[in-house]
Amino acid sequence: GAGVSQSPSNKVTEKGKDVELRCDPISGHTALYWYRQRLGQGLEFLIYFQGNSAPDKSGLPSDRFSAERTGESVSTLTIQRTQQEDSAVYLCASSLFASSYNEQFFGPGTRLTVL
Amino acid sequence: AQTVTQSQPEMSVQEAETVTLSCTYDTSENNYYLFWYKQPPSRQMILVIRQEAYKQQNATENRFSVNFQKAAKSFSLKISDSQLGDTAMYFCAFMKHAGNNNDMRFGAGTRLTVKP
Numbered sequence: 715g716a717g718v719s720q721s722p723s724n725k726v727t728e729k730g731k732d733v734e735l736r737c738d739p740i741s742g743h744t745a746l747y748w749y750r751q752r753l754g755q756g757l758e759f760l761i762y763f764q765g766n767s768a769p770d771k772s773g774l775p776s777d778r779f780s781a782e783r784t785g786e787s788v789s790t791l792t793i794q795r796t797q798q799e800d801s802a803v804y805l806c807a808s809s810l811f812a813s814s815y816n817e818q819f820f821g822p823g824t825r826l827t828v829l
Numbered sequence: 830a831q832t833v834t835q836s837q838p839e840m841s842v843q844e845a846e847t848v849t850l851s852c853t854y855d856t857s858e859n860n861y862y863l864f865w866y867k868q869p870p871s872r873q874m875i876l877v878i879r880q881e882a883y884k885q886q887n888a889t890e891n892r893f894s895v896n897f898q899k900a901a902k903s904f905s906l907k908i909s910d911s912q913l914g915d916t917a918m919y920f921c922a923f924m925k926h927a928g929n930n931n932d933m934r935f936g937a938g939t940r941l942t943v944k945p
Contacts, residue, residue: 756833756920756935757874803872818933820874 716740718821720806726827727796735791735824739808746789747807747818748781757805763789764812796828831856833923835936842911843944849896850906850939852921858882860926863897863904868918868938877919880904882926911943 719738727733739746745764749757759773763783774780778796783789793800803825807818832855842848854863865877880888880897887895892912896905908915921936 754937756835756937757922757933758935759933805872805874807874817876817879823872825872 718806718808718819720804720821720824722824723822724825724827726829728829729798730795732792732794733796733826735793735804735826737789737791737806737808737821739787739789739806740819743808743810743819744786745809745812745816746783747809748789748791749805749807750775751803751805751823753802760791760804762812769812793826796826798828801826801828831858831861831923831925831932831934833921833934833936835919835921835939837939838937839940839942841942841944842908844913845910847907847909848911848941850908850919850921850941852904852906852936854902854904854921854923854934856902856923856925858925862924862926863895864922864924864933865893865895865904865906866920866922866935867915868920869916874920878906908941913943913945915941916943917941 721736747762748760751757761781765786766783778794781791803823805823807820809816809818834853861882863880867875867877878888878890878893887897892909894907918938918940920938924933
């Protein structure tokens with residue numbers, strides 16, 4: 715595609731429910747990243763994929779958070795048993811390779827609101 | 830651990846004038862990258878400018894330039910001839926010069942408003 719796309723754009727859920735957030739990277743990009751942006755704050759790294767594997771899961775805030783990627787394309791970030799503190803914008807980015815040299819291109823994000 | 834600090838939560842500038850956004854960082858690394866990203870209301874992060882720490886020359890991109898002071902660990906962004914479309918959140922970010930570029934740290938951002 716022309717750019718990174720994310721769906722849904724906005725998600726409102728009730729505390730305790732599970733949510734799935736989707737990211738479609740730029741075609742041909744092998745690396746994919748998830749970030750969380752709380753209101754009024756900068757981006758917080760969550761996890762990244764090189765291909766379909768996730769070498770670094772250290773940024774995931776708790777075991778309620780998980781992510782997967784299939785076919786070196788679409789990725790899904792799942793939050794189980796959502797809590798109010800999970801409310802944030804979740805941003806996805808992709809790059810050609812997982813290297814310092816390659817620019818990360820960002821999607822528009824999913825705004826998650828947990829009531 | 831690396832930290833990035835943006836001490837100006839909000840700034841404003843008149844159209845066509847120049848504004849400078851501040852950023853400081855803390856690291857023990859010698860080789861790294863610094864970035865300024867723009868986030869308009871659409872939420873999409875856009876790379877404005879990038880600086881490699883081993884390069885002494887300050888990066889420039891049209892109306893955007895940086896003042897990189899490695900010893901002082903300072904990386905400010907200057908926007909010349911400000912335009913209404915420059916209104917956005919601006920984030921400073923740091924990344925180690927390593928094979929895996931997952932370690933990107935962001936500051937809290939500066940909200941810039943360009944006034945007509």
